Amino acid sequence: MKRAFNTTLGIGVVGMLMPTLGLAHGPVSTSDRLAQIQTMFDSDSIVEGPKVVDCTLSGGTEAQCFSITLKNSLTQHEMGPWCPGNIADDAEKGGIWVRDGVQYDVDGAFVENLATFYDDPKWQLFDKDSGKIKVTDTQKSCAGAAVVDVDEQYNNYCVECSTEYMDEAVETTYVLPLVPVPAEDTLEVDPHMGRGIAFNGVKFDAAAPQDVILAAHTIAPFDDCGGHVNLHVGYHYHGANGCSPKEEMAKADAPMIGFAMDGYPILAKLTGDVAKEEGLDACSGHVSEGIGYHYHGNSADKNEILGCFHGETGCSLDSPDAVCTANDRPAGPPPGEENAEQAE
Incomplete structure (x- = not known):
């Protein structure tokens, strides 16, 4: 009633x-x-x-x-960064990841040590020879990885999307x-x-479903402001980091x-x-x-x-x-x- x-x-x-x-x-x-x-x-x-x-x-x-x-109303340069490009990159090249209420800088060393961080040897987001990190840096790879049912070819990726991939x-x-x-x-x-x-x-959005993200051995970092992009909502916050x-x-x-x-x-x-x-x-x-x-x-x-x-x-x-x-x-x-x- x-x-x-x-x-x-x-x-x-x-x-x-x-x-x-x-x-x-x-x-x-x-x-x-x-x-x-x-x-x-x-x-x-x-x-x-x-x-x-x-x-x-x-x-x-x-x-x-x-x-x-x-x-x-943000411009492209006001969002990100999210994923570092190489395991040698410092924290300025990446965003943040959260686990159990603790915030971590996603620098190259963090990505390099994910297998230890999660006590799971299946984590391997980078090329062992060059140190290059696998990043979803195209619209296609973003669409395949930033979904509940992650495309298998994008397992073990650092997931980031850009508002430039959106038509409007x-x-x-x-x-x-x-x-x-x-x-x-x-x-x-x-x-x-x-x-x-x-x-x-x-938008202040709902919690990012970390269980789904981690099940594919991916991480989808926030930028330092607590936000990232998907192709439905665009840029959105999962918290308020003072930005x-x-x-x-x-x-x-x-x-x-x-x-x-x-x-x-x-x-x-x-x-x-x-x-x-x-x-x-x-x-x-x-x-x-x-x-x-x-x-x-x-x-x-x-x-x-x-x-x-x-x-x-x-x-x-x-x-x-x-x-x-x-x-x-x-x-x-x-x-x-x-x-x-x-x-x-």
Whole structure:
């Protein structure tokens, strides 16, 4: 049964949320709210919006959402590197790999010692004579390796893809609640839906399926920003390593870096004693006085920025004209991925 939610932008839940978004306490007009959201995003990333639309959230709540269509605003040189070319290369020639919550530089020595690292002699990503590392450096090899069912000829490769292999930039429409709606139960993350959006239009995506990647004796490194490329999503983050734009907010305990799919703000990661004292919940969120509930995004060593959602989620859609009915999502991968579900 659907439940309706009052999205009047007045005092109460919104009064707690607005300081995080840089707005004053008290009633806030919809136009002011949209204008504030628009200024947060890199103008080069906005294709259309934001605008107000009706939506049905993942828990069945009928609400008002803001719809914004975004594309990655980064240039090619702002992404990567991922795979070093030779076992003699230093860390500047490669990205990072994560294992059990620890981040490792993918330099030549790391690739050379993968058999020891994973205690498996089948790892052999480089030519023993020349030291050259096998890298998926074409569109064809990227398409064959960056999928769940890795083409056998690309086993024992360092997997990297480039946005240059794509015919056009990916444009995604995000439909998120104007006022977040707390879920009746903590929501597990849908593996086919993103976790949120950064202010440069880059998607905060689900965890990279390392078991699948490692089963083919491949690695698919992140760059130092926690991102890499596949041919469906384009460039996307699996964590927040401090590279994306930040929005300083009054009374906030960290800068804001984006929105989660349930509309709650994502703030930068807390570190050291501050993180221990704040006691974040399983979703990496908490409530602060004057701010309300918000998340602190994980860095890439956790492999995903959020582990679950506190609120009912909206939608990520292929078309700005599509209607968000997040509670009626069909089983299986999103449109376009039925025959080639991406492994990254």
